[in-house]
Amino acid sequence: MNTKTRNTFWEILFWIVLIAGLFTSFGIYAQGSKAVYVGLIAGIMALLFAAVKTAKIMSKSKGNETMSTLSDHIYAGAMAFLKREYKILSFFVIIVASLIAAFISPKTSICFLCGAIFSAIAGYVGMSVSTKSNARTAHAAEKSLNKAFRLAFSGGVVMGMTVVGLGLFGLTLLYIIFKDYEIINGFALGASSIALFARVGGGIFTKAADVGADLVGKVEAGIPEDDYRNPAVIADNVGDNVGDVAGMGADLFESYVGSIIASITLGALCLNLMGAFLPIIISAIGIFASIIAVYFVRTREKGNPMHSLQIGTTSAMVIVLTGSYFFIKSWFPNDMGGNGIFFALLIGIIAGTLIGYLTEYFTSYNFNPVKNIAKSTETGTATTVISGLDVGMLSTFFPMAIISIATIGSFLAIGGMENYTLGVYGISIAAIGMLSTVGMIVAVDAYGPISDNAGGIAQMANLDKEVRERTDRLDSVGNTTAAIGKGFAIGSAALTSLALLCAYATVIDLSDMDILNPFVISGLLFGASLPFLFCSLTMGAVGRAASKMVNEVRRQFKEKPGIMTGECQPDYKKCVDISTKAAILEMLLPGILAIGAPLVVGLGVGALVDKTIGAQALGGMLTGAIATGVCLAIMMANTGGAWDNAKKYIEEGHFGGKGSAQHAASVVGDTIGDPFKDTSGPSLNILIKLMTIVSLVCATLFIA
Numbered sequence: 001m002n003t004k005t006r007n008t009f010w011e012i013l014f015w016i017v018l019i020a021g022l023f024t025s026f027g028i029y030a031q032g033s034k035a036v037y038v039g040l041i042a043g044i045m046a047l048l049f050a051a052v053k054t055a056k057i058m059s060k061s062k063g064n065e066t067m068s069t070l071s072d073h074i075y076a077g078a079m080a081f082l083k084r085e086y087k088i089l090s091f092f093v094i095i096v097a098s099l100i101a102a103f104i105s106p107k108t109s110i111c112f113l114c115g116a117i118f119s120a121i122a123g124y125v126g127m128s129v130s131t132k133s134n135a136r137t138a139h140a141a142e143k144s145l146n147k148a149f150r151l152a153f154s155g156g157v158v159m160g161m162t163v164v165g166l167g168l169f170g171l172t173l174l175y176i177i178f179k180d181y182e183i184i185n186g187f188a189l190g191a192s193s194i195a196l197f198a199r200v201g202g203g204i205f206t207k208a209a210d211v212g213a214d215l216v217g218k219v220e221a222g223i224p225e226d227d228y229r230n231p232a233v234i235a236d237n238v239g240d241n242v243g244d245v246a247g248m249g250a251d252l253f254e255s256y257v258g259s260i261i262a263s264i265t266l267g268a269l270c271l272n273l274m275g276a277f278l279p280i281i282i283s284a285i286g287i288f289a290s291i292i293a294v295y296f297v298r299t300r301e302k303g304n305p306m307h308s309l310q311i312g313t314t315s316a317m318v319i320v321l322t323g324s325y326f327f328i329k330s331w332f333p334n335d336m337g338g339n340g341i342f343f344a345l346l347i348g349i350i351a352g353t354l355i356g357y358l359t360e361y362f363t364s365y366n367f368n369p370v371k372n373i374a375k376s377t378e379t380g381t382a383t384t385v386i387s388g389l390d391v392g393m394l395s396t397f398f399p400m401a402i403i404s405i406a407t408i409g410s411f412l413a414i415g416g417m418e419n420y421t422l423g424v425y426g427i428s429i430a431a432i433g434m435l436s437t438v439g440m441i442v443a444v445d446a447y448g449p450i451s452d453n454a455g456g457i458a459q460m461a462n463l464d465k466e467v468r469e470r471t472d473r474l475d476s477v478g479n480t481t482a483a484i485g486k487g488f489a490i491g492s493a494a495l496t497s498l499a500l501l502c503a504y505a506t507v508i509d510l511s512d513m514d515i516l517n518p519f520v521i522s523g524l525l526f527g528a529s530l531p532f533l534f535c536s537l538t539m540g541a542v543g544r545a546a547s548k549m550v551n552e553v554r555r556q557f558k559e560k561p562g563i564m565t566g567e568c569q570p571d572y573k574k575c576v577d578i579s580t581k582a583a584i585l586e587m588l589l590p591g592i593l594a595i596g597a598p599l600v601v602g603l604g605v606g607a608l609v610d611k612t613i614g615a616q617a618l619g620g621m622l623t624g625a626i627a628t629g630v631c632l633a634i635m636m637a638n639t640g641g642a643w644d645n646a647k648k649y650i651e652e653g654h655f656g657g658k659g660s661a662q663h664a665a666s667v668v669g670d671t672i673g674d675p676f677k678d679t680s681g682p683s684l685n686i687l688i689k690l691m692t693i694v695s696l697v698c699a700t701l702f703i704a
Contacts (some may be wrong), residue, residue, distance in 0.1 A: 001366050004660065008351050016301025035277040042284035043169025049137050049291050050161035053154050054129055060151060063139030066461045070234075071135035075452060077238035077576040078131045081583070082246065085201050088584055091193065092591070093574035096193065104700065108186035111174050112697075118166040119253050123198055123246040126159030127550065130245045130446060130659030132455030134237075140461065141454065141470040145155070149305050149573050150298060152450040153443065155295055159245055160443035163253045163289050167191070170613055171260055172280055181264045181276060185453075185697045187259045188254065192690040195250035196594055200538055201587035202247035203679030205579040207542045212575065214667055216557070222659070228460040229563050231556045232549055234702040235579050239569050240449035242583075244482055244678070248445050248489065251685055255492045256283075257691055262354035262499035263371075263428035269506055270421040274331055279432045282345065284325050286436035289319035293440055305477045307470050309444050314438040317349055324436075340414035344426040347413065348433025351620040352491055355399045355444030362395035363641030364480050365649035369473030373646035373669070374655050377662035392639025396631050403494045403630070406430055418563025424502035431495035436487075445485030446516050448478030470697045477647065483641035486682055490637060491518075493685035494630045500692035507699045513616050513623075513665065517632055518606055523617035527624030530597060531632050537590045542675035552578055567665070590683070597621070602695065602702045615702040618695055626688050634686035640677025643669040 062068040074549075101109035133155030141148035162197045167635035174184045223229055230236075253494045260279045267275025295315035299308040361367050365374070369391045376387035410430035411423040455471035514522050552575055560566035593612040602622045606614025647666035649655075695702075 004609030007122075013560065014196075028603070036175055036280055038284045039168045039280040040176070042287040043165045043167070043172065046287045047169065047293065050165060053161070056160070057129065057133055057151065058604060060136040061139055061549075063142070064197050064461065067138060068137045069459055070457050070460055071132070073234050073572060074134060074237045074241070075128075075131040075239055075494065077234055078127050078241050080568055080576070081205060081238065081242055081580045082124060085197065085587075086124075088588075089106040089116075089120070089197055090661045092197075093193065093694035096595070100189075100275040100697070102257040102699065105183065107183045108691040108697065110609075111178070111184050111186030112190040112349065112360045114170055114174060114283055115187035115192075116194050116255065117190070118170045118249055119191040119194035119198075122162045122166050122253055123157075123250050125162045126249045126446065127241055128451050129158040130241050131238075131453070133450045135457050137450055137454035137474075138457045138461070138463065138467070138471060139348075141467045143473075144474065145305075145470045146299050146453065149474060150407055151452060152299055153309075153447045153449045156446035159249050159446040160289075160290065160439040160441070162258060163249050163442050164283070164290070165438040167256045168280070168283050168287065170262075171257055175264070175280075181261070181268050183222065185261055185265070185693065188258045188691075188693045189626070189697045190202050191250075191254040191257045192686060193591070193595070195254040196591050196683065196686040196690050197587050198250035198684045199247045200590050200679070201564040202682060203538065203675070204541050204586050205242045206236075206244075206585040207674045207679050208545030208549045208579045209235035209239040210678075211328075211542070211671050212553050214671055216550055216553040220383035220554075221245055223564075229566065229570065230571060231553050231563070232575045233456065233460070233570075234572035234631050235549070235575040237453050238392050238576060239579065240452050244449040245446050248485060248681065249442055249684060251489050251494070251601050252435070252438050252442050254689060255489065255496050256435050256688065258500055258693055259340065259431040259435050259492070259496045261693075262496065262503045263425065265507060266421065266425040266499070270419070270476055278328070278331065278341070279388040279429070280460070281327055282320070282429075282432050282436055284658065285323040285327070286316070286320050287439055289316045289323065290437055290439035290443070292316075292319060293437075294408055294443070305474060306480060309447070309477070309481060313440050313444060316440045316609055317353070320436045321346065322351065338389065340426065341429055344410040344429040345412040345433040345436075347406050347409045348430030348495065349436070351402050351430065351495070352488055354402050354432035355487050355491040356484045358395065358398050358402075359484050359638060359641075362391055362638045363483040363680055365645040370642050370649060371644045373642055374649045374662075374666065376437055377646070377650065377665040381665040381668045384643075384646075384665045385672060387654050388639050388643045388669050388673065391642045392635045394417060395410055395638040395642075396634045399491060399634050400631060403491060404466040404497045406495065407498060414614050417702035418539065419504055424499070424506065426497035427502060431492065431499045434492045434495055438492075439586070441485060441488055448475075448482040448485075448569065451478040455465045466596070480645075483637070483645075483677070486637040486677065487634070488639070489682060489685050490630060490633045492612075493633070493689055494626065495624045497630075497688045497692050500696055501562060501619070501626065504622070504692065504696045504699055505619060507696065508615050508703050510615055510619055513619050517608065517613070517616065518635055519613050519617040520620040523601055523605070523620030524624040524691055526601065529693075530593070530621075530625050531629040531684055531687065533630065534590055534593060534684065535588075537593070538683055539675050541582065541586035545579060545586065548578050548582065549575060573687045590687075594687050595694055597693050598695045602698070608701060617704060622688075622695060625691055627686040629684045636676040636681030636684075638677075640673030640675075640681065643673035646670075
C-alpha cells in the first residue's frame, strides 16, 4: 500500500468513526443527564482528525536538501525554546499547584495541573507540526498554489483541532470525574497560566528576532527579507511559530476553556444540569462543524485564498447555528427561554464576525486606513508613527461598541434585570457562540506563520520566481488572517472575562458594588492601571532583547565580511539563543503580576477592613482592568497590524517601493508596531482573563 492510498484509507476510516460518533452523540444526548459525554466524544474526534491530518502532512516531501536543512534549523530552534520554557514553567506549575492544594482543595489542584499540561501539549503539537509543514508547503508551491495553500492550512488545522480537542476532552473528563463546577475551575486556571507565559515569552522571542533582522538586515545592510545572509533570519522564522502558533493557540485554548467554565458555573446555578451541559453541547457541535468546514477550504491557481478561508469559517458558523438551534429548542421550549438562549448565541457569533471584519478593514492594505499610513511616509517617520496611532485609536471605538451592544443584548435576551443570574448566563452563552468555531479560527490563524516560513524558505533556497510569488500570495493573506485572529482573540477575551467576572460575582453573592465606596473606586483605578504596567514590562522586555539582537547581527556582519559575499555562513544559533534567553527571563514578572494582583487586593483589603469589602474591591479592580485592557489590546494590535501592512503595501511598488525613503519610514513604523501587535497587545487578552479566573478559583478565600 503506497503512502497516498494509506492516507486515503485512514481518512475514510476517520469519516466512518466520525459518523458513528455523531450517531452515538445523538443517542447519549437523548438521555439528557449523560449529555456531558457528547463533549468527550467530540474532543476525541478532534484529536483523531488532527492525527489524520498530521500523517497526511508528514507523507509530503520537504523538497531539496537546502529546503530540508532550513526547515530542520527552524524546527530545532522552536523545540529548543519550547523545552526551555516548559522546564521553567514546570517549577512554577508545581509551586502553584501545591498552594492550591493547601489553601483551596487538592481536587482543584489536580484540575489545575491537567489544564497546564493539556495547554502545554497543545502548544507542543501545534509548534511541531507547523515547523514541519513549512518546507513541505514551499515544495508544494513548486507545483501549484492550491497544493501549497491546502498543505499550509492543514498544518493550521492540526493546531486548531488539538486546541479544541484537548480543551473539551479535558474539561468534560474532569467534570465527569468530580461532578463539581467549582473544582474544574482549576482547569481554566492551569490553561490561563501556561497561556500567559506562552504569549509573553513567545512575543518577546519573535519580536526581538524580527526587530534585529529588519533594522540591521533590511535597513542597514540593504538585503531582502528572509535573506540567508541575515544572522537573525532563522530566529525570525522560529519566532513566527513561537508567537503566532504556540502563543495564539494557548491564548484561544484558555479563552475556549474559560468561556465554557463560566457558562457551566452560571448554568448550574440558574438552570441546573441542563444549563451546565448546554455549553458543552454547543462546543461539541462547533468541533463537528469545524471538521466538516475544513473540506470547503480550497482554491484555484488564480483564486483568492482569503475567500476560501472565509467560506470555511462561514460554513462552520452556519452549521453551528443550525445544529444549536434544534438542540436548544428541544431542551428549552419558549416558556423556558429557548428563543432567548439561541439569540444570545447568535449575538455572540455576529459580534465575533463583525469584530473580524472591522479588524480586516483597519489593518488590510486593501482599505483606506492602511493606504493613508503608507501615504504619510512621504513626509517622514514622525508622520508615519502619528498616522498609525491615529488609525489604531480610531479602530478601538467600534469593536468596543460592538462588545457593549453584545453584552447588553445577550443579557436582555434571556433574563435581563428581572432575573440577573439568568441574564449573565446569556452573556456567557454569547461568549460560547463567539468561540464555538475556535477550531477553524485557530486553523486559519496558524496557516499564516506556516505560509510566512514557506516564503522564507523559498527565498533562502533560491527557488524559482514563480514559487516565491505563490508563497507571497499565501503570506499576504496570512498577514490579514493573523490580524483578524488577534481581533477575534481580543473580542472573545472581553466577553469571556465579563462572563468570568459575572461568575465570580454570582459565586460570592456579590449582587452589586458601591462605586462611591473608596475601596471599590480605588480598586477600579488600580485595576485600570495594571494593563499599562503590564505593557511597560513587556515592551521594555522586547526593547532590551532587540538591542542585544541588533548588536549581535552587527557584530557578525563586522567580524565576518564573508557573510555578505556568501563565503561563510552566519551563526544562526547564537541569535536563536539570544531570543530564547531573553524570553525566558523576561516572561516571569508579568506572569507574577497577573496572578498576584487579585490576591493582593482581595485578601489585603479583606484583612484591613472585612472580607465583603475586599471582595467588592477586587470586583472593582477586575472591572477597571477589563475596561482599559480590552481598549489597549485592540489599539496596540490594530496599530501594529496597520503599520506592518503599510510597509508591505510600499514593498509592492507603491509610494516609492523597496529601498526608498518612504520604505525606510515604513520599516520604522513596522518595527515600533511589532511588539504592539505580537507581544503586549495579544498578551493583554490573557492578563484580564487570568486575573478573573484567579478570582473565580480563589472565590472561597474572599467570602465572609
